[in-house]
Amino acid sequence: MSEATNRVEQQRPLRRLAAILAADVAGYSRLMGKDEAGTLARLKAILGEDIEPRIGAHHGRVVKLVGDGVLAEFTSVVEAVECAVEIQRRLAERNAAIPEDQRLELRIGINLGDVIADGGDIHGDGVNVAARLQEAASPGGVCLSGTVFDSVGNKLDLAYRSLGERSLKNIAVPIRIYLVDMGATGSARRGADALVAALPQRPAVAVLPLENMSRDPDQEYFADGLTEEIVTALSLWREFPVIARNSSFAYKGSAMDVRKIGAELGAGYVLEGSVRRGGNRLRVIVQLIDAVSGHHLWAERFERELGDVFALQDEITRRIAATIVPELEGVEHRKAVAKKPESLSAWDCYLRGMSHIHRMTKEENARARELFAKSAELDPGYSNAFAGLAFSHLRDLLLEHSDDREESVSKAFEAARRAVSLDEASSFAHLMLGQAYLYADRHDLAIAETERAVALNPNNAHACLALGNRLDLVGRVEEGIALLERSLQLNPQEPQMHIYLGFLARAHLHARRYQDALAWAKKSAQRRPDYPQAHYTLALCLAHLDRGEEARSALADCERLHPGFVAKRAGWRPYLDAESNTHLLAGLRKAGLLQ
Numbered sequence: 001m002s003e004a005t006n007r008v009e010q011q012r013p014l015r016r017l018a019a020i021l022a023a024d025v026a027g028y029s030r031l032m033g034k035d036e037a038g039t040l041a042r043l044k045a046i047l048g049e050d051i052e053p054r055i056g057a058h059h060g061r062v063v064k065l066v067g068d069g070v071l072a073e074f075t076s077v078v079e080a081v082e083c084a085v086e087i088q089r090r091l092a093e094r095n096a097a098i099p100e101d102q103r104l105e106l107r108i109g110i111n112l113g114d115v116i117a118d119g120g121d122i123h124g125d126g127v128n129v130a131a132r133l134q135e136a137a138s139p140g141g142v143c144l145s146g147t148v149f150d151s152v153g154n155k156l157d158l159a160y161r162s163l164g165e166r167s168l169k170n171i172a173v174p175i176r177i178y179l180v181d182m183g184a185t186g187s188a189r190r191g192a193d194a195l196v197a198a199l200p201q202r203p204a205v206a207v208l209p210l211e212n213m214s215r216d217p218d219q220e221y222f223a224d225g226l227t228e229e230i231v232t233a234l235s236l237w238r239e240f241p242v243i244a245r246n247s248s249f250a251y252k253g254s255a256m257d258v259r260k261i262g263a264e265l266g267a268g269y270v271l272e273g274s275v276r277r278g279g280n281r282l283r284v285i286v287q288l289i290d291a292v293s294g295h296h297l298w299a300e301r302f303e304r305e306l307g308d309v310f311a312l313q314d315e316i317t318r319r320i321a322a323t324i325v326p327e328l329e330g331v332e333h334r335k336a337v338a339k340k341p342e343s344l345s346a347w348d349c350y351l352r353g354m355s356h357i358h359r360m361t362k363e364e365n366a367r368a369r370e371l372f373a374k375s376a377e378l379d380p381g382y383s384n385a386f387a388g389l390a391f392s393h394l395r396d397l398l399l400e401h402s403d404d405r406e407e408s409v410s411k412a413f414e415a416a417r418r419a420v421s422l423d424e425a426s427s428f429a430h431l432m433l434g435q436a437y438l439y440a441d442r443h444d445l446a447i448a449e450t451e452r453a454v455a456l457n458p459n460n461a462h463a464c465l466a467l468g469n470r471l472d473l474v475g476r477v478e479e480g481i482a483l484l485e486r487s488l489q490l491n492p493q494e495p496q497m498h499i500y501l502g503f504l505a506r507a508h509l510h511a512r513r514y515q516d517a518l519a520w521a522k523k524s525a526q527r528r529p530d531y532p533q534a535h536y537t538l539a540l541c542l543a544h545l546d547r548g549e550e551a552r553s554a555l556a557d558c559e560r561l562h563p564g565f566v567a568k569r570a571g572w573r574p575y576l577d578a579e580s581n582t583h584l585l586a587g588l589r590k591a592g593l594l595q
Contacts, residue, residue, distance in 0.1 A: 014117040018073040019080035019148070020130040021060070023051070023087075023108045025068035026139035035102065042104050043068060050090045058083035063122055071130075073122060077112045077151045081180070084108045084142045085158065088182055092140060105140045109133025112147040129175060132168035136177060136292075138264040146176025166268070166292050179266070206243040206267035206291070207231045209252040210284070213276035223275040224249075226284070230271070243267055262291020269297075280305055318458070346379035353388050358496060360531075362401040368392050383423035390416035390432040397439050400568070405439075412436040427457035431466055443474050443576055461487045465500055472507040474576045481507045498528035505537050509544065510580060517541045525554075532562040536569055543587030551591055570594055 025031070031039040047065065055062055055072050058079040063071040074080035088106065095103040111133055113126025129145055137143035144152075149160060159181035166177050207230050212223040227249075234242045243265050251261055258270045273286035287299035353371035356364045369392035375385035393402075393412035402408040413436045419429035434449030447470050453463040468483030484504045488497075501524035508517035518541040525534040539554035558565045573581040588594040 015114055015124075016117060017112070018075065018115050018122070018126065019077040020111050020113065020115065020122070020127050021055075021070075021072045021074065021080050021084060021108060022110075022127070022130040022134040023070040023072075023084075023106045024134050026105045026107050028068040028104075031102070031104070038102065039104070042098075042102070046091060046094065046104060050094070051087055054083050054086050054090070058086075063120065071122075071127070073115070077110075077148055078155050080110050081142070081144065081148065081152055081158075082156060084110060085156075085180060085182070088140055088142060092182075107134050107137040107139060108142045109135070109137055109144075110142065110148050111145040112151055113145075125171070129168065129171055132171055133175070133177065135259070136166065136168070136263045137179070138266075141182060142180040144178045144180065146178070149176070149178040161266070169293060204243055204265070204267045205234060205269045205271060206248050206262065206265045207234065208258075208261070208270060208272040209249055210272075210286075211274040213274045214278065216277070222277065226275060257294070258289050258291055259294045267291050346375040346382050346385060349375035349378065350382070350384050350388055353392075357388070357392060357395055360395075360399065360496070362396075362399070365392055365395050365399070365401065368395075381422060383419045383426050383429050385419075386415045386422065387419035387426065387429045387432045390419060390436060394432065394435045394439065409436065409439050412439070425456055427453045427460045427463055430456065431460070431463050434466060434470070438470060438473075443470065446470055447474065465503065468507070469503045472503070472510055473574055475580065477507055477511045481511065498524045498531050498534050501527060502531075502534055502537050505541060506574075506584075509537075509541060509584065510575070514541060514544045518545060530561055532558045532565045535561070536565065539593070540584065540587060543591045543593065545587075546591075548591040548593070551588065551593060555588075555593060566594075 025043065028039070047070070051070060052062055058074065059076065060072050060074040060080065060083060063073055065071075072080075074083070088108065091104070091106060095105065109130045109132065111126055111130035113129060114124060115122040115126045116124045133143040133145055144160070152158075160178045161181055166175060168175055207227060210223040210227045212220045231242060231248070248265065254261070258272065262268065262270050268291055270289045270291045271286060272289065273284065276283045282302075282304050284302040285299070286302075288297045289295070290297055349371045353368040353375065356371065357368035369389060372385055372388035372392060375382060376389065379385065390412045393408045393415065396402040396408050397405065397412075412432070416429065416433040416436045419426065420433055423429055430449050430453040434446045434453060437443075437446035437449060447467070450463060450467040450470055453460060454467050457463065464483050465487035468480045468485075468487060470480070471477070471483065472480030481504065484500065484507060488500055488504075501520050505517045505520035505524060508514075508520060518538075521534070521538040521541045524531075525538050528534055535554045535557040539551040539558070542548075542551035542554060555566050570585075572585065575581045575584065585594060
C-alpha cells in the first residue's frame with residue numbers, strides 16, 4: 001500500500017455496526033426545580049449502582065453521560081435489550097419505596113445501526129435514531145427500532161407492542177417502533193407474533209380534556225362532558241384507534257409538550273382545545289397536532305348560541321368527529337404515498353387505494369383496485385381491504401366504466417360480503433354491501449344495510465349520503481333530503497362534493513321544488529365542471545322550468561365531456577316507481593330534447 005493510500009485509509013471514518021442504547025430521565029427539570037440536591041444525589045446513585053454496573057455486565061460500554069442522559073453501545077443487540085429491561089425493573093423496585101413526586105424514571109430507546117467512531121465517542125444516524133426512540137418511550141419503558149425487534153426475535157422471554165411506522169424528528173425515513181411490555185413474562189412472548197400478524201398498525205388519536213376558559217369554574221363539567229362525547233364519537237370510526245378516556249384525562253391541566261403526551265400514550269395524533277361560555281354564547285376551539293413532529297395539522301373554531309345544551313354538545317361533537325377523521329385519513333394518505341412500494345403494509349396499500357379511487361377516472365380506479373387487492377393479499381383478515389375492492393367495482397358502475405355490468409355487480413357483492421364477515425361492526429363494509437344491493441335493484445336490502453352503516457357510525461357522512469339517496473329513490477323523498485343535507489353538514493370539505501350536490505338536486509326535482517333543484521344543480525356543476533352527470537342534472541332542472549335553450553346548452557356540455565352520455569340517459573330509471581322516472585325526464589321530453 002502506498003503512503004498516499006495509507007493516508008486516505010487513515011482519514012476515512014471508522015464505522016461499525018452497534019446496538020445503541022439512549023436513556024434519559026423523564027421530567028428531570030421539574031424534579032430539579034423541586035429538589036435540586038436530592039434529585040442529583042438520586043441520579044448519581046442509580047447511575048453508579050444500577051445503570052453502569054448492568055451495562056458492564058452485559059458487555060456494553062458507557063459512551064458518555066450528558067446531564068440526565070446516558071449513551072451506551074453493545075456488540076450484541078440481545079444483551080442491549082436485556083440490559084435495558086433489567087435496568088427498568090430494578091428502578092421500578094427502587095421507586096416503590098420513594099414518594100411519587102421524587103421518583104427518577106428513565107425512558108430508554110434502542111437502535112441497531114451503523115455508527116462512526118470518534119475516539120471514545122460515536123456519531124451517526126444509528127445514534128440519532130436511538131435518541132429519538134428514547135423520546136417515544138414512556139417513563140419506565142423501553143422503545144425498540146424495527147431492526148432491533150427483528151434481530152431479537154424470540155431470543156428473549158418478552159412481549160412487545162407495535163406502534164407501526166413513525167416519522168421521527170430529523171430522521172429521513174419512517175422507523176418501525178416497538179415497545180417492550182414491561183409487565184409481561186413467560187408465555188407472553190407470543191404477543192409479539194400476534195402483533196406482527198394483526199391488522200395493519202394505525203396511528204391512535206388521543207383527545208386531551210378541553211380547557212375550560214370560562215370564568216365560572218362550575219362550567220368545568222361542560223368541557224369534560226364535551227371531551228368525553230368527542231372520544232365516544234371518534235371511537236365509532238374503525239379507521240383509527242382512540243385512546244381511552246381515563247388515559248387521556250390523566251393529562252387534565254398538564255402543560256406537557258404534546259409530543260411527550262403522544263409518546264406516553266402511544267398516540268400518533270393529539271386533539272386539544274378549549275371551551276368558553278359567556279352569556280348565551282359558546283365558543284369551542286380545537287386543533288389536531290402530529291404527536292411526533294408537534295406540527296399543527298388542522299384547527300377550527302365553533303361558535304353557537306347555547307339553546308339546548310345537550311343538542312348543542314351533540315352538534316359540535318358530530319362536526320368535530322366528521323371533520324377530523326377525513327383530515328387524519330388525508331395525512332396518512334400522504335405518508336403512504338411517500339413510502340417505497342416494497343415497504344408498504346396492508347394499511348398503506350389501503351390508504352393509497354383510497355387516494356386513487358377518489359380521482360374519479362377509469363385508470364385511477366383500476367390502480368386503486370390493484371392496491372386494495374395487494375392489501376387483501378398482505379392481510380386476508382383486513383375488512384377494509386375487501387370493502388375497498390367492492391368500492392372500486394361500484395365506482396366503475398357509478399362512472400359507467402364497467403365493460404360488464406353483471407360481472408362488476410357480482411364482484412362487488414363478493415368483496416363486500418367478505419368485508420362484512422370479517423368485521424360485522426364496520427360501517428364502511430355495510431355501506432359497500434348496501435351499494436351492491438342497490439345496483440342489483442334490491443332496494444329493501446340496500447336500505448337495510450345502509451341503515452346499519454349509519455347506526456354503526458352516525459357521523460359517517462358517506463353513509464348518511466348513501467342512505468339519503470336511497471330513501472329518495474324508493475319514494476321517501478323528504479327523509480332522503482334531510483339525510484343528504486346532514487351529510488353536507490358533517491363533511492363540508494368533501495372532495496366529491498359535486499356528487500352530494502347532484503343527489504340533492506335530483507331529490508328536490510323529485511319533490512317538484514324546481515328552483516331549489518336548480519340551485520343545487522348549479523353548485524354541483526360549478527364544483528366539478530368536467531363531471532357530465534352534473535351538467536345532465538342541470539339540464540333536467542332547467543327543462544322543468546321551461547328554460548329549453550339553457551337546458552340544450554347543458555346537454556351539449558355533457559356530450560362534449562362524454563360523447564353518447566345523453567343517449568345513455570334516455571332510458572334512465574333510477575326510481576323504484578315508474579311515475580317518478582317518467583317525471584324525472586318529462587322536462588327534457590317536453591322541450592323536445594329527448595325522444
